Amino acid sequence: MKPIALAVFCAALPTLAAADLSVTDPWARASILASRPGAAYLTLESDIADQLTALETPAAGHVMLHDTVTDTNGVSRMNHIEALDLTPGTPVTFAPGGMHLMLMDLTGKLEEGSTFPLTLTFENAGEITVEVPVLSVTATGPGNAE
Amino acid sequence: MNQTSNGGGLSRIRRGLWAMTGVAVVALGAAFLWRAQTPGDLPGPRVTGEAAITNAYTLTDHTGRSVTADDFDGQWQLVFFGFTHCPDICPTTLAYMAQVMDALGPKSAQVTPIFVTVDPARDTRDVMAAYVEAFHPRMVGLTGTEAQIAEAAGNFRVWYERAEDTTAPNGYTMAHSGHIYVMAPDGGFVDVWLEGDAPAETFAENLSALIQATGSSS
Numbered sequence: 001m002k003p004i005a006l007a008v009f010c011a012a013l014p015t016l017a018a019a020d021l022s023v024t025d026p027w028a029r030a031s032i033l034a035s036r037p038g039a040a041y042l043t044l045e046s047d048i049a050d051q052l053t054a055l056e057t058p059a060a061g062h063v064m065l066h067d068t069v070t071d072t073n074g075v076s077r078m079n080h081i082e083a084l085d086l087t088p089g090t091p092v093t094f095a096p097g098g099m100h101l102m103l104m105d106l107t108g109k110l111e112e113g114s115t116f117p118l119t120l121t122f123e124n125a126g127e128i129t130v131e132v133p134v135l136s137v138t139a140t141g142p143g144n145a146e
Numbered sequence: 147m148n149q150t151s152n153g154g155g156l157s158r159i160r161r162g163l164w165a166m167t168g169v170a171v172v173a174l175g176a177a178f179l180w181r182a183q184t185p186g187d188l189p190g191p192r193v194t195g196e197a198a199i200t201n202a203y204t205l206t207d208h209t210g211r212s213v214t215a216d217d218f219d220g221q222w223q224l225v226f227f228g229f230t231h232c233p234d235i236c237p238t239t240l241a242y243m244a245q246v247m248d249a250l251g252p253k254s255a256q257v258t259p260i261f262v263t264v265d266p267a268r269d270t271r272d273v274m275a276a277y278v279e280a281f282h283p284r285m286v287g288l289t290g291t292e293a294q295i296a297e298a299a300g301n302f303r304v305w306y307e308r309a310e311d312t313t314a315p316n317g318y319t320m321a322h323s324g325h326i327y328v329m330a331p332d333g334g335f336v337d338v339w340l341e342g343d344a345p346a347e348t349f350a351e352n353l354s355a356l357i358q359a360t361g362s363s364s
């Protein structure tokens with residue numbers, strides 16, 4: 001068993017070294033009440049096939065991946081995504097009305113102007129921690145911070 | 147008064163408010179006739195044949211006042227049904243409504259944005275007050291009993307449903323239609339929009355033109 005495991009580990013090493021995974025434009029909307037879930041958004045891009053498997057932040061009890069699906073009648077519902085697959089060269093953008101990171105059981109109100117760390121765990125890229133700025137309640141994207 | 151020919155630059159809009167201007171004018175005229183034949187203070191539902199959307203409800207506003215649709219007589223109304231445990235579509239739509247108000251400039255004084263909860267069990271008057279105040283000083287939040295909300299949503303043809311979800315706070319979430327209803331100062335239905343249909347500026351331009359068109363007749 002042991003030699004095989006070692007071989008797999010060695011084969012994986014070059015991939016790990018070459019892989020580049022970027023987490024860009026993170027932002028969250030300020031919350032009005034701490035008792036209500038928050039939402040955060042960002043863009044992910046990976047050089048290699050990867051999978052986002054876990055999310056963690058001290059700002060919330062737990063973080064879930066949600067996709068808002070609006071049907072032809074304009075009815076919206078949130079779907080829970082267990083794990084998100086990343087395809088090389090295809091960025092995945094979380095944005096209002098589409099995918100969001102749902103911040104459940106907030107430890108406090110997300111105050112405009114503050115930031116909080118968010119750790120994303122990927123199957124290949126491992127853990128990446130980003131600082132998420134909290135924008136105003138009326139923000140609709142990372143660009144309108146002013 | 148007839149502006150329907152001037153639609154070229156507004157082709158982005160799904161159904162076109164210009165075409166609806168005619169409906170609004172007809173509705174205004176009809177409402178005027180209806181009122182002329184009806185005793186003064188009699189409240190009544192307002193129906194347009196177009197979509198059978200009725201601007202009728204008895205709810206409690208975020209200041210604790212009992213209100214009906216008649217309380218917004220004389221104001222253009224942007225009506226949205228949502229809930230405060232909704233972290234994505236609802237704040238995005240409320241923010242959009244606030245941006246429309248800002249883009250309207252002085253004309254926003256003739257418009258009332260209204261947020262009606264479909265989750266009255268959790269969205270109490272205090273919660274609604276905190277929400278609407280965070281989005282726009284002129285926004286009104288409406289809540290009520292389950293029956294009152296069901297009646298209001300039914301009149302607007304708004305669909306909503308409690309969806310059991312063990313991962314959600316309190317074990318449930320709501321699925322709901324995310325339309326913004328544009329209602330005329332006589333309470334008549336004018337159009338429905340989704341937040342993603344057009345930029346807030348475009349919505350505001352169209353609403354502004356409607357306000358201009360109807361305002362000039364008075």
Ligand SMILES: [Cu+2]
Binds near residue numbers: 066078100102233234
């Ligand atoms: Cu969600």
